[in-house]
Amino acid sequence: MPDGSVAEVKDSLAAVGYLADEPAALVSFLAQRLEKPVLVEGPAGVGKTELAKALARSTGRELIRLQCYEGLDEAKALYEWNYRKQLLRIQAGGEDGWEDVHGDIFDQEFLLERPLLQAIASPEPVVLLIDEIDKTDQEFEAMLLELLSDFQITIPELGEVAATTMPIVVLTSNNSRELTEALKRRCLYLWLDYPDLERELEIVRLHAPELPEALARRMVEVIRMVRDLDLKKPPSIAESIDWARTLLLMGAEDIDSETFAQSMSIIVKHRTDIELVSERVGVKLAAAESLRPQG
Amino acid sequence: MPPPSPYGPKAEVGPPGLAAKLLSFCEELRSEGVAVGTSEILDAFAALEQVPWTSRDDFREALAATIAKSQEDRRLFELLFERFFFRSAEAQAIEHGIEETERRHEGGERLDIDELREQVRQAILEGDDGEMRDLARLAIAAFGRQGEGSGVVGVDVQRIRRTLGLSAGQQPPAQDGAAELPPIDRDQLNAFERHLRRELERDLIERTSNLPPSRPLAELDRALPTSPTQDLAAVHRAVSQMKRRLATLGHEQRGRRRSQTVDVRRTMRASLQTGGVPMYLRYRPKRPRRPEIYVLCDVSTSVTSASVFFLSVLHALHDSFRKLRSFVFIERISEVTEVFEHERDFRVIAQRISSEGGVADVSGYTDYGRVWLEFLGEISDELDPRSTVIVLGDARTNGREPHAEVFAQVAERARRLFWLNPEPRLYWNYGDSVMAAYERHCDGAFECWTTRHLENFVNVVAGGVPAAD
Numbered sequence: 001m002p003d004g005s006v007a008e009v010k011d012s013l014a015a016v017g018y019l020a021d022e023p024a025a026l027v028s029f030l031a032q033r034l035e036k037p038v039l040v041e042g043p044a045g046v047g048k049t050e051l052a053k054a055l056a057r058s059t060g061r062e063l064i065r066l067q068c069y070e071g072l073d074e075a076k077a078l079y080e081w082n083y084r085k086q087l088l089r090i091q092a093g094g095e096d097g098w099e100d101v102h103g104d105i106f107d108q109e110f111l112l113e114r115p116l117l118q119a120i121a122s123p124e125p126v127v128l129l130i131d132e133i134d135k136t137d138q139e140f141e142a143m144l145l146e147l148l149s150d151f152q153i154t155i156p157e158l159g160e161v162a163a164t165t166m167p168i169v170v171l172t173s174n175n176s177r178e179l180t181e182a183l184k185r186r187c188l189y190l191w192l193d194y195p196d197l198e199r200e201l202e203i204v205r206l207h208a209p210e211l212p213e214a215l216a217r218r219m220v221e222v223i224r225m226v227r228d229l230d231l232k233k234p235p236s237i238a239e240s241i242d243w244a245r246t247l248l249l250m251g252a253e254d255i256d257s258e259t260f261a262q263s264m265s266i267i268v269k270h271r272t273d274i275e276l277v278s279e280r281v282g283v284k285l286a287a288a289e290s291l292r293p294q295g
Numbered sequence: 296m297p298p299p300s301p302y303g304p305k306a307e308v309g310p311p312g313l314a315a316k317l318l319s320f321c322e323e324l325r326s327e328g329v330a331v332g333t334s335e336i337l338d339a340f341a342a343l344e345q346v347p348w349t350s351r352d353d354f355r356e357a358l359a360a361t362i363a364k365s366q367e368d369r370r371l372f373e374l375l376f377e378r379f380f381f382r383s384a385e386a387q388a389i390e391h392g393i394e395e396t397e398r399r400h401e402g403g404e405r406l407d408i409d410e411l412r413e414q415v416r417q418a419i420l421e422g423d424d425g426e427m428r429d430l431a432r433l434a435i436a437a438f439g440r441q442g443e444g445s446g447v448v449g450v451d452v453q454r455i456r457r458t459l460g461l462s463a464g465q466q467p468p469a470q471d472g473a474a475e476l477p478p479i480d481r482d483q484l485n486a487f488e489r490h491l492r493r494e495l496e497r498d499l500i501e502r503t504s505n506l507p508p509s510r511p512l513a514e515l516d517r518a519l520p521t522s523p524t525q526d527l528a529a530v531h532r533a534v535s536q537m538k539r540r541l542a543t544l545g546h547e548q549r550g551r552r553r554s555q556t557v558d559v560r561r562t563m564r565a566s567l568q569t570g571g572v573p574m575y576l577r578y579r580p581k582r583p584r585r586p587e588i589y590v591l592c593d594v595s596t597s598v599t600s601a602s603v604f605f606l607s608v609l610h611a612l613h614d615s616f617r618k619l620r621s622f623v624f625i626e627r628i629s630e631v632t633e634v635f636e637h638e639r640d641f642r643v644i645a646q647r648i649s650s651e652g653g654v655a656d657v658s659g660y661t662d663y664g665r666v667w668l669e670f671l672g673e674i675s676d677e678l679d680p681r682s683t684v685i686v687l688g689d690a691r692t693n694g695r696e697p698h699a700e701v702f703a704q705v706a707e708r709a710r711r712l713f714w715l716n717p718e719p720r721l722y723w724n725y726g727d728s729v730m731a732a733y734e735r736h737c738d739g740a741f742e743c744w745t746t747r748h749l750e751n752f753v754n755v756v757a758g759g760v761p762a763a764d
Contacts, residue, residue, distance in 0.1 A: 006346065006353060026346065026356045033345045036338065041366070087569055175366075184364040185334055188342075191366055 005029070009058075018047070018054030019203050027190040028055060037148050037169035039133075039184060042192035044174055045236015049131055051192070052170035056127035061168070064122070065129045066115040068136045074143060078153060080112045106157035116144075117161065120153055125165040133183075134173040141183050148186045194227060195237070203237060208244035218255050219244060225281055226267060235267035243267050257286040314340070320379050321362070327375060329368045335361055381493065385500050411437055412459050419461070419483045431490035434459060435498065448495045452488055461487070555579070587681050588612070588619045589709075591670065593688030594648065595625040595661040604744060605687045605717070606645055609635065620674075623648055624688075626662045628669045661691060663729075664698030671705055678708040686714045687743075690723070690730040699732040706736040715743035715752060 009032070010025035020028065028051070031038045040048045056063035066077055086105040093101055113121065119128040133141070147153060151163040171187065173179060195203065201220050204211065211219075220240065227234045235243075243266045252259045260282060268277045317339065321331045338361040346353040355376055363372040411433060418426040438455050456462075461484060561577035569575075590612060592605050609621050613635040620632045631648055638644045678684075684705060706712045714737045716723065716730065723730040734740045741752045 022352055023356045023360070026353060027360045030342050030345060030357060030360060034338070034341050039364070083574055084569060087572065087574065091570070178365075181330060181364075185332055187364075188338075188360045189364045189369075190360060191369055 012058040013054050016054050016057040017206060018050060018058075019199060019206065020051070020054075021195065021199060024051060024190060024192065027188050030188055031168055031170075032059075034188070035166045037171060037187045038190055039171045039173065039179070039187035040190045040192055041173045041175050043194065043234070043236075045238055046192045046194055047237055048172040048192055049129065052127055052129040052172070055168055055170065056129075059125075059127070059168070062122070062124060062126045063129060064115050064119045064126050064167075065131060068130065068132045068134075068140075070135055070137070072136050072140055075114070077114050077116050077140070078143075079114055079117045079155060081106070082110045082112050086110050108158070111155075111158075116147055117153055119167045119169075120147070120151060120161055120163045122167070123164060126167045128167045128169045130169065130171045132174060133171045134176045134179065138180060141180050145182055145186065148183070194224075194234075197221070197224060200224075200237065200240060204240055204244045207241045208248060211244050211248055215247065215252070215254065216244065219247065222255055222260070222281065222285075223267065225284070226277055229276060229280055231268070231273045231276065232270045233268075233273065239267045255285065257282050260285055316383060317358075320375070323375055323379055324362065324372065327371050329363065329371055331362055335364075338362075381496075385497065389500070408437055408458070412461075415459055415461065415487065416479070419479055419487055424486070427487050428490045428494070431487065431494050434491065435494055448492055448499065451495055452491045455491055456484075456488060587679075587683070588616055589674070589678075589682060589684045590619065590621045591628070591666070591684070591686045591688070592621065592623045593625070593661060593686075594623045605715075606648070608687070608749065610644060622670065624661070624666045626660065626665060628666050628673070630673075660693040660695075661688070662695050663688070663690065663692045663733075664696040664701070667698050667701040667705060671701055675708070678705070680708075680710045682709045684709045684712045686712070687717075688714070689716055689718050689728065690714075690733055691727050692729055694727050697729045697732050699729075699736070702733055703736045706738075711738045712736065713738060713752070714740040715748075716740060717744045718742065 006022075006026050006029045009029040010020055010022075013020045013025065013028065027038055030036070040051060042048055052065075053063060055061075089105050089110070090101055093104075111117075115128070119126050130144070133144075148169065151166065153161050155161060194200070197220055200223070201217055204216050204220060205213070208216070223235055223240050223243070243263060246263050246266050247255070247259070250259065250263065252263075261278065264274065264277060264282075268274050318336070321336055321339075324331050339358055342357040342361045343354070346357045348354055358376070359369060359372050363369040411430070415427075415430050415434065418430055434455050438451075438458060461479065555578040558577045558579045562573050562575070565575045565577055566573040590609060592609055594606075609631075612619055613621070613632075620630065621635060622628050622630050634644055634647050638647065714730075714733060718728070720742050722728065723734075730740065739752075739755060741748065741755070743749060743752055
């Protein structure tokens with residue numbers, strides 16, 4: 001489904017429940033038009049992975065996900081020969097000479113496709129999500145380069161496997177280490193940050209529509225207050241949504257210091273952070289209450 | 296008759312057309328240290344074919360997505376984008392003799408300064424960009440009436456801001472019992488100041504029909520981090536990099552060279568899957584060694600400016616390493632591992648260390664010799680070939696005995712010993728600095744007072760190439 005303009009991409013993302021800001025919509029649009037991978041960076045929990053999922057939903061493509069971790073290697077990411085099956089083939093073929101067998105066992109049939117090869121070889125266009133690329137080693141990054149610039153993978157025994165359809169590639173990084181220049185050069189760059197008040201409010205309202213407007217606004221304000229503190233792990237957007245739903249379940253009408261103390265663990269998940277937040281924000285809320293007229 | 300070109304020879308304007316403009320924009324980015332490759336420029340052109348040029352935001356985002364590949368680059372990009380296209384537009388205006396003096400500042404004479412103040416306040420509160428720009432023009436006109444500008448843009452901006460009584464944060468309470476003024480957001484105030492600056496510059500350019508030469512951006516982040524929390528994130532990033540490197544350092548080569556041990560039992564069990572043929576060899580897992588790190592940090596007055604930075608480094612180290620013991624010293628040494636483990640807030644840590652560290656004895660001058668003696672005495676049993684020692688200090692002994700031979704003993708016992716010195720290499724060994732005596736025993740000595748140096752240190756330690764300065 002070719003998209004005509006940036007606005008259309010934005011609308012189609014919104015239609016599947018992802019409210020993109022201008023830069024995000026534009027980069028998604030460019031990624032489809034220029035057929036270039038996108039590198040998305042930003043703090044944890046601002047919807048980097050969600051962007052890829054939303055792209056898959058909005059374009060009706062299948063999502064293929066490669067979760068990166070330290071020590072991830074080619075066998076897990078690209079392909080692997082199915083030794084067992086090859087061995088069986090050799091044993092079953094008993095009488096066949098070596099000539100017959102060795103051409104045979106290095107065949108598509110004996111290849112185990114891992115996510116990257118899957119994405120390339122897929123007959124339908126897909127969205128390939130390479131999640132948390134910063135967790136891998138530099139060697140793995142280098143291996144990705146061929147894939148990202150030419151959309152092909154070289155298998156020594158088979159030759160090159162080139163993409164028949166162009167996948168949309170999204171790489172995400174939490175910025176825990178600097179990625180190599182070579183990788184960056186091949187990608188479009190998108191920095192996702194925490195959304196501003198209005199947009200976060202929209203997002204919360206989209207996912208928890210029953211929450212009254214005033215309460216939602218108050219909640220987002222408190223969340224932003226919490227994010228301003230120097231926390232080990234600031235609350236993400238997903239956690240704001242969780243909190244909104246919790247408030248609904250609790251039937252809260254306003255965020256006072258009591259409600260806050262009860263439900264704080266939804267958004268703050270570190271012992272030291274909890275102390276800090278209850279000290280700073282809890283006190284502020286209590287002060288605000290004492291000012292308000294009773295009843 | 297159009298005024299003569301202020302550029303002199305035509306060559307400086309460059310060939311006409313957007314391509315040439317974009318290329319010179321990229322040149323400017325490069326001169327500020329953004330790595331813009333040819334492939335990036337090609338991408339930028341490809342991207343621009345896809346977006347309407349009439350929308351400034353789309354145009355800028357398309358360029359940014361293809362050219363600026365990190366947050367830092369993005370910041371520079373924004374600054375330069377603004378400046379470059381502002382200058383280009385002004386240059387064109389001068390070229391074609393376009394002026395708007397007659398229509399400018401319309402109504403500025405009639406406006407009362409108090410009324411203006413209220414309007415500006417309102418615009419800043421609402422964050423209305425267009426409104427702020429108009430008001431900036433009005434303010435300049437009103438200000439121009441009150442007296443002559445200084446002619447220096449930066450000074451005028453601050454004067455106007457003060458005349459309007461604008462300051463960020465909480466507002467002082469109103470005197471005559473009027474409603475309390477809402478606080479002003481710092482970012483919004485900065486935006487207003489930017490508009491003022493921009494309009495003043497435009498004025499100046501129009502008056503003189505001359506473009507001032509563009510200056511390189513100020514070196515904002517080369518100096519010491521002024522506020523510890525501000526740069527804490529950068530320090531943390533460099534240190535978490537260091538963690539990865541220290542952890543894997545040397546393992547690779549050693550792992551390849553030293554043969555692994557085959558785990559016979561697990562190999563046999565795995566072979567059952569392949570009909571008794573041992574297809575897969577199973578090795579005994581290698582337990583990675585945890586690096587043990589000892590950090591000694593000078594907190595005396597001679598390194599006051601750097602010790603905030605050092606403490607934030609310590610802070611970050613504690614976040615990343617479990618087996619880390621830290622010490623601070625002036626005349627004596629004191630272990631502060633506990634403080635870092637129990638406190639999270641950086642300010643509290645800094646305060647506690649200064650109040651209960653108990654490291655100053657009488658004079659408050661550093662005594663390196665005594666520090667080595669105490670350090671060795673305290674933990675000599677625990678130093679082993681697995682441990683890494685990092686010293687943060689300026690090696691100024693105040694004329695006391697440096698006890699380099701004791702230091703050598705420390706270096707001998709530890710696997711590696713690094714020294715980070717907050718002074719430029721140029722000053723080492725001048726005055727009472729005895730860096731040379733210690734440097735001989737170190738595995739590496741580095742100058743270190745910015746996060747950039749810290750990253751450099753990490754690179755060198757990891758066996759990489761030092762980043763260019």
